[in-house]
Amino acid sequence: MHTGAVTTLDIVPLRSFVAVAAFSSMRGAADALHLSPPAITRHIRKLEHELGCRLVVPEGRGIALTSDGEELVGRARELLQQHDDTVHALTPHRTGELLVAATEHAAELLVPPVISILSQRLPDRRVQLRLTRSAHVRDLVDDARADIALMLTPPTPTSTMIADIPVRWYGTDTAPRDRLVLFSRPCAVRHHALASLSGRENAIAKECLHLSAVLTAARAGIGITALPEIGPAPDGLHVLHDMPSISTVPLSVATSDRVGAATHAAVVNELRAMVGPTRLRALA
Known part of the structure; x- marks a missing residue:
């Protein structure tokens, strides 16, 4: 809420926003948090109003983060971790x-x-x-x-x-195959992906801390990325069958x-x- 010139962000909307970013969906976030989709939407709109910027945009069957949304999601996760750690430390029983x-x-x-x-x-x-x-x-x-x-x-x-989960290369048709979008270390998927490219020229075009950032960069065609095959391919990306196979995780x-x-x-x-x-x- 606004207090003079100071903006204060509430924990509950931040938790909803982080879930929306993870699920790329208002409905998925609502189901996970046991809230209604309209409640999740209100939380996102409240954050956008408080911050004065747009955080999400429609994309395919779900939503994508704006550049401001990408900035907020990393900070929000840190805030929530600090909050939850504090609650846990002071209420251990x-x-x-x-x-x-x-x-x-x-x-x-x-x-x-x-x-x-x-x-x-x-x-x-x-x-x-x-x-x-x-x-x-x-x-x-x-x-x-x-x-x-x-x-x-x-x-x-x-x-x-x-189970052992297959890992595949994903990207767009026009994405350069020698440019990679990967999670920052430590990451088992990153390790296996790089190992599969032994002997091939490649460069890491972007390192990301969170899945939403990985997907945004790959959809933009910056490079290709490696993801565990859990469920259908992310919107805007498909399996690249012309790339080397990757070990399971x-x-x-x-x-x-x-x-x-x-x-x-x-x-x-x-x-x-x-x-x-x-x-x-x-x-x-």
Whole structure:
């Protein structure tokens, strides 16, 4: 809200905006946050009004971020992490909330059914969602803070392997094949993608901290990018069959004792049904 010449951004609209950026969809964000699409739209419009700039624009079946939106999403994630870390530090024994942490790549296809399972099995628990890099998700697991964590990392003694996920090159028809749009380090997908190009000339045209920035740059034709094949191709991009194959990356899930063994089993079964070998062959 406005206070004289000072603009103050509320946490709730920022959380909605980060979810919209991750899902590229008002509906996807609404489903994940258990809000209505009109509520999500109001949150975005409020942020745009407070900041005096446009943050999202329609694109295909969903939305895309403007340059101002790209700037805000990175800062918003940092603000939300600081906020959530502060709440956790000062209320360590709060029991009415569950944290679902997931790699951004899992947002559209895998996060909604996980949240649905929690809502059905633990209806009295509020669910908080954090979408971030797999390395950061792993940190939340190591700190015993994430109640369900979806990571593109090898399974640990406390996590369960779901499936090996194919990684493909994506781009536009006219994108230069020797110019790359990649996540900044650390990133397993980046590592495997670069390894597949051994002996070929290439240059990193853009490094990105977040998935939305990767997709925006690739859609603009700046270069090609490597993405795990979870669900359909992103709007405006398609698989590039003229590029070398890339090694798979493992998808694993970790759950805390707070969700229980039965919920853990339900989550694992659902995820395996969605991205197991049979399902992945159907998507190929």
